[in-house]
Amino acid sequence: MQSSAALEYDYSVAKLYMWTAVIFGIVGMTIGVLIASQLAFPELNYLFGEYGTFSRLRPLHTNVVIYGFTVSGIFATFYYSAQRVLKVSMGESKLLNGLGYLQFILYLIAATGMVISELMGITASKEYAQMEWPLDVLIVVIWVLWGVIMFGLIGMRREKALYISMWYYIACFLGVAMLYLFNNMEVPTIFFSGGVGAWYHSVSMYAGTNDALVQWWWGHNAVAFVFTVPIIAIIYYFLPKESGQAVYSYKLSLLSFWGLMFVYLWAGGHHLLWSTVPDWMQTMGSVFSVVLILPSWGSAINMLLTMKGEWNQLTENPLIKFMVLASTFYMLSTLEGPIQAVKSVNAIAHFTDWIPGHVHDGVLGWVAFMIFAALMHMATRAFKREIYSKSLLEAQFWIQTTGVVLYFTSMWIAGITQGMMWRAVDEYGNLMYSFIDTVSVLHPYYTIRAIGGLLYLIGMFMFAYNFLMTATAGRKLEQEPQFRSPMA
Amino acid sequence: MTLTEMQGYAFFFLTVLLVVILYGYILHLYRSEKKGERDYEKYGKMALDDELHDRPVEANPKATNEKKES
Numbered sequence: 001m002q003s004s005a006a007l008e009y010d011y012s013v014a015k016l017y018m019w020t021a022v023i024f025g026i027v028g029m030t031i032g033v034l035i036a037s038q039l040a041f042p043e044l045n046y047l048f049g050e051y052g053t054f055s056r057l058r059p060l061h062t063n064v065v066i067y068g069f070t071v072s073g074i075f076a077t078f079y080y081s082a083q084r085v086l087k088v089s090m091g092e093s094k095l096l097n098g099l100g101y102l103q104f105i106l107y108l109i110a111a112t113g114m115v116i117s118e119l120m121g122i123t124a125s126k127e128y129a130q131m132e133w134p135l136d137v138l139i140v141v142i143w144v145l146w147g148v149i150m151f152g153l154i155g156m157r158r159e160k161a162l163y164i165s166m167w168y169y170i171a172c173f174l175g176v177a178m179l180y181l182f183n184n185m186e187v188p189t190i191f192f193s194g195g196v197g198a199w200y201h202s203v204s205m206y207a208g209t210n211d212a213l214v215q216w217w218w219g220h221n222a223v224a225f226v227f228t229v230p231i232i233a234i235i236y237y238f239l240p241k242e243s244g245q246a247v248y249s250y251k252l253s254l255l256s257f258w259g260l261m262f263v264y265l266w267a268g269g270h271h272l273l274w275s276t277v278p279d280w281m282q283t284m285g286s287v288f289s290v291v292l293i294l295p296s297w298g299s300a301i302n303m304l305l306t307m308k309g310e311w312n313q314l315t316e317n318p319l320i321k322f323m324v325l326a327s328t329f330y331m332l333s334t335l336e337g338p339i340q341a342v343k344s345v346n347a348i349a350h351f352t353d354w355i356p357g358h359v360h361d362g363v364l365g366w367v368a369f370m371i372f373a374a375l376m377h378m379a380t381r382a383f384k385r386e387i388y389s390k391s392l393l394e395a396q397f398w399i400q401t402t403g404v405v406l407y408f409t410s411m412w413i414a415g416i417t418q419g420m421m422w423r424a425v426d427e428y429g430n431l432m433y434s435f436i437d438t439v440s441v442l443h444p445y446y447t448i449r450a451i452g453g454l455l456y457l458i459g460m461f462m463f464a465y466n467f468l469m470t471a472t473a474g475r476k477l478e479q480e481p482q483f484r485s486p487m488a
Numbered sequence: 489m490t491l492t493e494m495q496g497y498a499f500f501f502l503t504v505l506l507v508v509i510l511y512g513y514i515l516h517l518y519r520s521e522k523k524g525e526r527d528y529e530k531y532g533k534m535a536l537d538d539e540l541h542d543r544p545v546e547a548n549p550k551a552t553n554e555k556k557e558s
Contacts, residue, residue, distance in 0.1 A: 007540055084538035088551075160546040163534040237535050246532030251517045254528070258513060262506055280496050483536075 009083045010091035011382040013100035017076035018375055018382065020108070022464050024068025025368070027115075029460050031061040033453040040446035051119055059130045060118045065363070066128060066226060068111055073371035074230040075107070075146070078169055080378045081237040082150065085165060086157035096152045103145040110138045122200060126215050128222050129183050133202040136184045143180070147173050164253045168233030171261060175225035183218030209276045213269075220268035227363060229260070231330075231370050232299050238374045239303055239323045243313055244483035248305035252298055259295030263288050270341035273350065282343070289341030296334035303327040318393040319485055322373035325401065329365025333358065348423065353442070353449075354415025361408040364400070364456055372396075372463055379467060380485040385474030387487035392466045400459035406452030414445035 038044045123130040186202040269285025313320045424432040
């Protein structure tokens with residue numbers, strides 16, 4: 001380690017990921033609005049030939065918002081906040097800083113490869129695991145590098161204890177590593193087919209029900225370890241820091257952490273209710289999903305109580321607004337999920353639009369709101385500038401909140417309508433409706449969903465502009481703000 | 489007893505064991521705070537006092553810590 005009076009935190013890698021988060025946010029959400037519009041107006045499928053069809057763009061949308069926007073946000077906040085809670089600068093180790101840059105370059109290559117390959121229709125055909133084996137290998141390297149940097153920083157730390165956010169980042173690292181490896185066990189066909197077929201093509205090592213089980217063990221835990229665990233890491237650092245209030249109960253944060261770790265891994269079976277997996281596994285998936293409310297609400301309530309006595313900040317500071325609403329959406333989403341995992345409810349909800357509705361109140365309301373707030377908080381410190389426009393941030397908040405509400409309410413109605421219509425039978429036991437009947441009934445809700453998505457996208461553009469202007473034209477700050485981020 | 493049944497029982501008892509461990513952990517947290525062995529709430533300060541020159545909540549004795557003396 002260097003001994004230097006001028007030693008300060010090094011945000012160079014964090015800044016790179018902040019930019020990719022903004023760029024991938026725009027790309028992923030634009031595609032999302034296009035495909036939502038395609039569902040309402042199918043002729044929009046033919047705008048760009050094969051590259052513009054729903055089937056091409058849907059995996060691209062999910063992958064870009066998950067692995068582009070969210071993962072960039074996670075890396076950016078990690079490279080920013082890990083230094084601070086460990087009280088060690090990336091600049092103190094040339095090796096770790098170099099590995100940080102290397103990780104970013106490889107990440108950019110992998111992300112570009114992901115976008116191009118999926119646009120070309122090259123896919124492993126597993127949900128949230130569409131990338132083919134060469135990219136999978138690259139992602140393992142990126143992830144290992146992150147682990148080396150994380151534990152390298154931990155090894156150099158000046159704080160003896162690890163702050164709760166660090167526990168969550170570690171869990172994200174370990175959880176994804178384990179799940180990703182097992183779900184992406186695949187055989188590159190070229191090596192076993194005598195040179196027949198494309199070099200990048202592979203088939204899963206598992207088949208049938210086993211494949212489905214491993215896939216949803218991964219699929220659900222991708223939600224756990226990408227959309228939940230690291231986002232809790234973000235809120236545990238950024239909400240206390242921005243508000244100047246220490247976390248309400250540190251003990252509750254520890255308990256919720258271990259509770260979440262214990263419960264989450266078992267809940268994935270709820271994606272396979274009423275399928276060919278053993279009945280006890282389905283029941284286990286349901287039961288653990290319901291139990292999952294406890295640790296999830298433990299974290300969310302802990303965050304809301306952190307604002308105790310300081311609720312005035314909610315009206316004064318838009319970043320606090322984003323984070324408090326994110327926490328509230330986390331509570332909504334983690335109550336809704338268990339309800340959907342109850343077998344009788346699932347019999348209606350499964351395969352309907354209620355499911356993407358649920359996913360989006362979580363990702364738009366919780367994940368993205370937290371990333372927006374964290375990016376702006378970091379921008380003031382990393383670029384040493386005031387936030388360019390408070391009123392733009394306020395407007396973004398309300399436009400996007402309206403968008404999320406339109407999205408999930410329309411999908412609630414659409415999903416339940418769909419589920420009921422699929423099950424409706426006449427007095428002789430014949431199905432009353434054909435599939436197209438449901439499609440015509442759902443058209444207005446699909447349109448509302450597309451409008452909700454468009455509002456959210458408009459907010460994303462407002463954020464990107466505000467972020468860009470903050471980084472380049474915001475008023476220069478003489479010294480780093482201690483808590484509340486200054487804004488014009 | 490079939491393998492599936494055995495898996496079911498094993499899972500049940502594992503769940504019970506983990507629940508006991510989790511509740512034991514709650515007891516441990518509150519008991520060690522009550523006995524004055526550890527103050528968990530002070531760790532919340534780590535997010536607030538996070539400047540490089542801030543005094544660590546609990547200094548890491550292994551850190552080569554030249555600049556912390558000031």
